[in-house]
Amino acid sequence: MAVEIKYVVVRKGEEKMTFASKKEADAHDRLLDMAEAFTDLLLQSGMPMDETQAEDLGLYLAEQKVTVQHILRTSKLPEMNTATKTDTPASDTADSKKIKAVKAA
Numbered sequence: 001m002a003v004e005i006k007y008v009v010v011r012k013g014e015e016k017m018t019f020a021s022k023k024e025a026d027a028h029d030r031l032l033d034m035a036e037a038f039t040d041l042l043l044q045s046g047m048p049m050d051e052t053q054a055e056d057l058g059l060y061l062a063e064q065k066v067t068v069q070h071i072l073r074t075s076k077l078p079e080m081n082t083a084t085k086t087d088t089p090a091s092d093t094a095d096s097k098k099i100k101a102v103k104a105a
Contacts, residue, residue, distance in 0.1 A: 035062035 039058030
């Protein structure tokens with residue numbers, strides 16, 4: 001019998017997603033925190049939209065965090081060759097090589 005460790009992201013008593021690593025679960029939890037903050041901002045704006053629309057837009061903005069930060073810094077959209085669709089840093093991809101710090105003798 002094998003033992004598996006799973007990390008579950010729970011919001012308001014509802015399981016949102018399950019991950020194999022704590023790092024991935026924490027990253028998704030931060031994304032949901034950011035999406036919730038964007039949703040609250042949109043709902044307070046007074047623009048005519050229902051809560052579902054605000055939640056969808058809030059989640060989209062959170063997923064596009066790198067692009068949003070670039071726009072806030074430069075007032076321009078990033079160039080297509082530098083921006084990624086998922087805004088996932090290269091260090092988080094499965095194909096990237098991990099560098100392990102070692103103590104010098």
